[in-house]
């Protein structure tokens with residue numbers, strides 16, 4: 001059994017394999033070969049922030065952490081042991097945490113650590129977990145590209161922000177497709193001239209995030225996908241001839257939109273469109289709004305768009321180097337490749353985002369790799385759990401033609417991924433609490449059915 005990459009996902013995967021009694025080789029290129037973002041040779045290094053996100057389990061990140069605790073995650077357990085005060089978040093002393101994980105893996109009798117770059121994808125006879133992350137080394141990335149097909153492997157993430165559908169004001173925004181073609185698939189936020197100009201000014205004045213050197217280099221190759229603030233900079237009307245084009249978008253509330261006069265009299269000056277991101281229509285992305293603005297600035301400026309005044313963001317726009325697969329075309333919810341069931345993928349390379357989400361993928365891929373080695377069927381987790389929702393999302397998200405329109409975008413943990421509750425709960429905190437209760441109950445049932453032992457208490461007493 002082989003695990004490639006000892007990041008967040010690979011460390012968890014290798015541990016789960018070994019704990020299941022299966023011998024595993026863990027291949028990590030650091031420190032022999034450096035990545036452009038990591039600083040050490042330790043496992044599961046946190047490349048930027050030292051936080052795994054909110055601790056409380058009625059928040060999406062906290063629920064994911066809690067599920068992972070109950071699944072016996074080594075990485076989250078070690079994070080708990082090395083936690084530092086962080087005002088309601090799980091943050092760690094990164095040096096101690098990484099050193100402890102490296103020592104645990106190196107000491108495990110069934111784990112052999114190999115410090116080298118893996119340049120080739122192993123053949124089908126070798127059960128392998130691919131966990132090389134957003135900065136997968138070039139030779140392996142090239143191999144992946146020919147294994148999956150050129151269009152099924154992305155190297156740069158220029159993603160638009162995603163908002164919760166229920167936070168969009170449909171008293172202002174309206175559903176329609178351009179020229180009424182097909183179903184009313186888009187949510188449209190209309191602007192008058194004054195609103196448009198104020199929005200453009202805010203975009204131009206907003207603060208940008210710094211691109212790292214290696215990202216600026218990648219961005220250079222990505223001219224075809226300009227950030228919205230760059231479009232705004234190119235001219236007063238550039239956005240109105242691009243993603244904010246108002247032509248052919250008619251609000252049925254105007255009256256008879258077949259009447260040319262009605263259309264002419266009511267036409268918006270500019271329209272921001274949102275496209276459905278998940279199967280159930282709970283998450284919507286702002287079409288053509290890839291951006292380099294700082295996250296706080298995105299929240300402030302995008303809430304100037306009529307209908308998005310109270311938008312709840314589940315993901316902000318980004319433009320950065322990110323190797324990830326067009327997973328819905330390639331993976332099952334077990335994290336096995338459809339074209340080669342002995343090859344599994346985990347972590348950011350599958351299109352999840354964030355530290356804890358990478359650990360979740362590592363847990364599932366490692367568990368399933370071990371099951372395959374022992375002649376058992378691989379498992380999935382229920383989509384009502386956060387781990388299950390993320391893995392089902394990467395396997396099943398709509399991904400359009402895989403290139404431009406409806407392209408698959410990476411996703412962090414969020415409650416919008418979970419199926420609706422049986423009854424509607426208006427109060428957000430109570431609703432999130434109900435999602436949590438259902439997730440933990442369903443997780444316990446699944447573990448019982450699988451005959452796995454689960455830990456039931458949170459070290460932080462947050463449940």
Ligand SMILES: Cc1cc2nc3c(=O)[nH]c(=O)nc-3n(C[C@H](O)[C@H](O)[C@H](O)COP(=O)(O)OP(=O)(O)OC[C@H]3O[C@@H](n4cnc5c(N)ncnc54)[C@H](O)[C@@H]3O)c2cc1C
Nearest residue numbers: 005007008009029048049118132133137347348354355358
């Ligand atoms: C600059 C930057 C900043 C980020 N900041 C944050 C943040 O603040 N918070 C957050 O939640 N997420 C952040 N992320 C996303 C973060 O990368 C993921 O959340 C997490 O690290 C993904 O875990 P992973 O295991 O998939 O990949 P990684 O943790 O990157 O692990 C992949 C491992 O594979 C190794 N590897 C790669 N190629 C090979 C090869 N061919 N052979 C052998 N080994 C190989 C790498 O050295 C690395 O150790 C950031 C990403 C980047 C690039």
